[in-house]
Amino acid sequence: MTQPTLYHIPVCPFCQRLDILLTLKGRRDEVDFKVIDITRPRPDWLLARTRGTTALPVLETADGYIIKESLVILQYLEDIYPERPVAQRDPYRRAVENMLARMDGEFFSQGYGWLMNQDAARRDAFREGMLKQYAQLNDFLLAHAPSGPFLFEEFGWAETVFTPFFQRFWFLEYYEDFELPDEPCYARVRQWIDACLAHPAAQQANKEEIVKLYYDYAKGAGNGALLPGRRLSSFSFTPDWRTRPWPPRNKYEHSATDAELGLAAD
Amino acid sequence: MTQPTLYHIPVCPFCQRLDILLTLKGRRDEVDFKVIDITRPRPDWLLARTRGTTALPVLETADGYIIKESLVILQYLEDIYPERPVAQRDPYRRAVENMLARMDGEFFSQGYGWLMNQDAARRDAFREGMLKQYAQLNDFLLAHAPSGPFLFEEFGWAETVFTPFFQRFWFLEYYEDFELPDEPCYARVRQWIDACLAHPAAQQANKEEIVKLYYDYAKGAGNGALLPGRRLSSFSFTPDWRTRPWPPRNKYEHSATDAELGLAAD
Numbered sequence: 019m020t021q022p023t024l025y026h027i028p029v030c031p032f033c034q035r036l037d038i039l040l041t042l043k044g045r046r047d048e049v050d051f052k053v054i055d056i057t058r059p060r061p062d063w064l065l066a067r068t069r070g071t072t073a074l075p076v077l078e079t080a081d082g083y084i085i086k087e088s089l090v091i092l093q094y095l096e097d098i099y100p101e102r103p104v105a106q107r108d109p110y111r112r113a114v115e116n117m118l119a120r121m122d123g124e125f126f127s128q129g130y131g132w133l134m135n136q137d138a139a140r141r142d143a144f145r146e147g148m149l150k151q152y153a154q155l156n157d158f159l160l161a162h163a164p165s166g167p168f169l170f171e172e173f174g175w176a177e178t179v180f181t182p183f184f185q186r187f188w189f190l191e192y193y194e195d196f197e198l199p200d201e202p203c204y205a206r207v208r209q210w211i212d213a214c215l216a217h218p219a220a221q222q223a224n225k226e227e228i229v230k231l232y233y234d235y236a237k238g239a240g241n242g243a244l245l246p247g248r249r250l251s252s253f254s255f256t257p258d259w260r261t262r263p264w265p266p267r268n269k270y271e272h273s274a275t276d277a278e279l280g281l282a283a284d
Numbered sequence: 285m286t287q288p289t290l291y292h293i294p295v296c297p298f299c300q301r302l303d304i305l306l307t308l309k310g311r312r313d314e315v316d317f318k319v320i321d322i323t324r325p326r327p328d329w330l331l332a333r334t335r336g337t338t339a340l341p342v343l344e345t346a347d348g349y350i351i352k353e354s355l356v357i358l359q360y361l362e363d364i365y366p367e368r369p370v371a372q373r374d375p376y377r378r379a380v381e382n383m384l385a386r387m388d389g390e391f392f393s394q395g396y397g398w399l400m401n402q403d404a405a406r407r408d409a410f411r412e413g414m415l416k417q418y419a420q421l422n423d424f425l426l427a428h429a430p431s432g433p434f435l436f437e438e439f440g441w442a443e444t445v446f447t448p449f450f451q452r453f454w455f456l457e458y459y460e461d462f463e464l465p466d467e468p469c470y471a472r473v474r475q476w477i478d479a480c481l482a483h484p485a486a487q488q489a490n491k492e493e494i495v496k497l498y499y500d501y502a503k504g505a506g507n508g509a510l511l512p513g514r515r516l517s518s519f520s521f522t523p524d525w526r527t528r529p530w531p532p533r534n535k536y537e538h539s540a541t542d543a544e545l546g547l548a549a550d
Contacts, residue, residue, distance in 0.1 A: 069427060083376055090382040097375035110349055110362035116356040161335060 023050040023078040024091075025064060028253075031126075031182030032088035033075040034222050036237035038178045039095055041101045041219040049077075049095075053076040056242035057251040068232075089119070090165065092178070105175040114162050115169055118176040121158070122183070125151045129187050132194060136238045138270040145196060152198055156207040166206060173220070186232070188225045193236040193269050226264070233265040233279060241281050250281040257281065289316040289344040290357075291330060294519075295357070295497050297323075297392075298354035298450030298489050299341040304444045305358055307485040309368045315343075315361075322508035323517040356383070358444065371441040380428050381435055384442040387424070388449070390415045395453050402504045404536040411462060418464055422473040432472060433479035439486070447480040454491045454499070459502040459535050499531040499545060511539070516547040523547065538540060 043258035054064065055125045060072050067084055068076050077085045077094065085091050098106050104111045128151050132144035163169045169176045190196040198204050198211075233252040239245045242253045250264070262280030266272055276282055281284060297479035305314045320330065326338050333350055333467050341350045343360065362371050372378045398410035404431050412421050429435045435442045456462040463472050464477075480486060499518040505511045508519045518531070528546030532538055542548055 034498060069423075079376060081376070085376075085379045087386055088377050088385065093382060094375050096381040097378065110345060110347070110351075111362050112363065113351045113356050113360040116359060117351065117353055121354065157335075208504055 020143075021048055021078065022080050023052055023227055024075055025052050025054050025078070026075045027056045028255075029186075029223055030074065031186050033085055034092055034182040034185075034220075035088050035178055036075060036077075036095065037222050038181065039092055039117050040099075040102055042104050042173070043095075043099050044096075045099050048099075055255055056253050057255075059262055062177070068140070078274060082175055087177070092175075094101060094103050096175075097231050104178060106170060109172065115174065115176045118155075118162075118169060119179045121154065122179050125155070127189060130235070130240075131184060132196075133189050133232065134238050135168075136211075136270070141194065143209070148190070148196065149199070149204075151206050152204050153208070156204055159206045164170060164206070166209045168210065171212065173217045177210075177214050177217070177220075181217070181220045182223070182233055184211045185220075185225075186228055188228050189232045189236065192225075192229045195267075226260050230259045230262055230279075232264060233274065236269045237273060247270055247279075248276055250276050252279060252281070256283060286423055287314055287316055288346050290341055290483070291318050291320050291344070293320055294315060294521075295452075295489055295494060296340065297452050299485075300451075301358055301444050302343075302361065303488050304447065304486050305361055308370050308439070308444070309361075309365050311361075311365050314365075321438075321521055322519050323510075323521075324508075335486060336342060337363065343444050355445070357546075358441075362441075362502055365402075365404045370444060374435060375376045377436065381440065381442045384421075384435060385445045386446075387417075387420065388445050390420070391446070392449055394500070395456060395504075398462075399455050399498065399501050399510040400504050400506060402536070407460065410460075410478055414456070414462065415465070415470075418470050418473050421476070422470055425472045425476055428474070432475045434476065439480065439483045443480050443483070444478075447483070447486045450477045450480055450496055451489050451491075455495050455498045458491075458495045458533055461533075493525050496525045496528055496531060498544075499540065502531075502535045503539060506543065514542055515541070516542050516545075518547070520547060 024033070024036060026036070037046065040049055046124070054060065054074055055207055065072070067078065068086070069084075071086060073086065075091060077091045081086065085094055093105075093138050097102070102222075106115055128144070128147050132148060135144055140253065147239070159166065168174065198208055233238075234243070234245055237245055239251075242251050244251055257280060262277075265279055267272050285473075290299070290302060292302070297311055302315075303312065303317070304529070306315055320326065322342055330342075331338070333344065334352065337352060337353065341354055341357060343357045345351065345360075351360055359371075362369070369476055372381055394410070396415050397415060399408055401407070411515050414416065426430065434440065466476055497519050505517075508517050510517055523546060529544075531545055
């Protein structure tokens with residue numbers, strides 16, 4: 019084996035972090051990206067290598083070792099490709115970006131929790147919770163990088179960690195009619211998000227693909243699980259998402275069929 | 285200001301991590317440890333410095349900057365005191381210890397969740413959940429360090445992260461009658477725990493202190509909160525824990541008074 023292999027799921031935000039980091043370093047071609055179909059059981063050869071773990075991404079190093087967890091893999095790639103550093107090297111600056119990066123868990127949970135919610139009565143509470151998350155990010159950025167747009171001079175570690183979520187949360191715009199309000203208390207985080215979304219190293223996913231693939235999440239079925247009455251997951255590789263229509267937005271009132279989603283067997 | 289200041293709570297496991305790391309490096313005297321009383325509201329001067337955050341530990345750097353989150357502070361201290369490294373320097377070894385360290389959140393939640401549980405009917409489920417956590421650690425250690433006792437040659441990063449929890453979980457022994465079963469599926473993690481508990485750099489807390497201070501947690505009140513009918517928290521600085529009797533163990537049947545806990549005002 020001559021180069022590391024990354025086992026990943028299409029549009030998985032954790033996998034995209036690694037793609038962004040490698041792209042920033044100009045090393046995207048030095049890792050072999052192998053796509054795993056989330057709608058089927060994990061293949062036995064993969065389970066054997068991961069000792070049973072189904073979570074992805076997983077990196078197989080050039081020596082055949084297995085590394086799990088996107089942030090752990092991110093650090094490993096940063097360490098083996100030290101040129102064009104993405105993480106800060108100064109201890110205090112590194113601590114600042116680590117503090118920001120550690121806010122990722124709650125931000126992710128709030129957004130995915132809302133997307134998967136099936137109780138219309140809880141929408142307002144999810145909206146409030148989501149706004150609180152953005153306000154916290156705004157506050158952190160104002161304290162540490164008031165002028166922006168990024169936390170430091172360039173798109174770096176914190177941006178690599180968060181940008182995939184900013185893109186995924188297009189699903190909240192579509193299925194939950196959520197827009198970050200145009201208010202001063204979100205101005206700094208909005209500037210950050212806009213700069214992250216526009217960065218050339220972070221263009222692995224687009225809104226149409228995310229909205230179409232995450233339809234089943236919006237109906238409460240995560241990780242490629244099948245909804246009642248459906249034969250194919252919205253994460254299915256075929257038919258290709260480009261050929262499918264945009265899904266219905268009214269997730270609380272309607273459950274789309276395979277046919278409505280353009281998933282009829284071809 | 286000439287040296288960093290660490291604001292910490294006595295017997296807080298996250299604070300102890302920093303103490304262990306500095307002790308391993310022979311730098312314990314170069315950080316000013318300032319004790320904060322968890323049973324009183326945070327002082328205004330501290331809230332001003334942390335911009336409202338009440339969570340501890342918090343490190344104030346020699347330059348007056350504030351760093352939060354024990355793992356972020358741990359990395360900062362590792363970076364500013366690079367001699368006698370505690371973290372691995374090889375990228376793959378670093379990834380291995382990072383994978384293990386990331387298992388800390390579930391381990392912590394399971395143990396503290398059980399301690400704070402007030403429903404005797406749920407004890408068996410908590411016991412099962414706790415055993416599963418130990419089995420996962422055992423599995424990880426067997427895969428990466430079968431001979432032991434530590435993950436690598438010496439007590440290092442992962443041990444610094446976990447040892448404070450191994451000590452805190454003496455409260456499960458006392459209040460929940462929990463012992464790790466003497467079975468082969470826990471043999472490797474038991475070896476690890478024993479070696480961690482015996483290490484000279486990790487002797488900041490002892491069983492008696494932990495059992496006495498965490499009584500209120502065992503009755504469902506965390507973070508220095510006051511239980512009904514009580515005037516003092518078990519985390520109170522006075523009377524000193526050494527002068528108090530061991531608390532009653534029957535947390536599901538009885539609620540001890542201040543007097544029973546040796547907390548009568550002096």
